[in-house]
Amino acid sequence: MATLKGELNRELNRIKATQYRQRISRYGRKAVYALEPKEPLKFKPWFLQGIEYYQKEKGFTFEVLCPGLLRVKRPGQTTLLRTYKDFVREYKNDYLSKF
Numbered sequence: 001m002a003t004l005k006g007e008l009n010r011e012l013n014r015i016k017a018t019q020y021r022q023r024i025s026r027y028g029r030k031a032v033y034a035l036e037p038k039e040p041l042k043f044k045p046w047f048l049q050g051i052e053y054y055q056k057e058k059g060f061t062f063e064v065l066c067p068g069l070l071r072v073k074r075p076g077q078t079t080l081l082r083t084y085k086d087f088v089r090e091y092k093n094d095y096l097s098k099f
Contacts, residue, residue, distance in 0.1 A: 020032070039099075040095065040096055040098075040099045041095075043087075043088065043091050046091055046095060047087055047091070054072075058074070058075075059075045060072055060073065060074055060075070061073040065081075067084075068083055068084040068085075069081060069082075069083055069084075070082045070083075070084075070087075
């Protein structure tokens with residue numbers, strides 16, 4: 001039984017090394033190392049990067065109505081009102097759960 005486990009582990013390690021080598025040859029060493037998990041962003045940089053992404057890539061428009069309340073105009077869709085607490089909840093439940 002111990003030999004079977006040893007052989008299985010050797011084969012799995014060989015497959016893993018082969019896949020790793022193929023990723024490096026296909027995408028380059030920098031791209032492969034970029035896939036490793038990083039530290040999560042703090043809330044403020046995460047929030048600002050998200051706003052910038054949705055403005056540039058998706059064409060959203062953001063308008064601060066009052067402190068803690070944001071109007072999100074989505075092209076071709078309905079307008080949303082989001083509070084600061086909504087973003088904090090999304091940050092904690094969705095973003096941080098990936099790390």
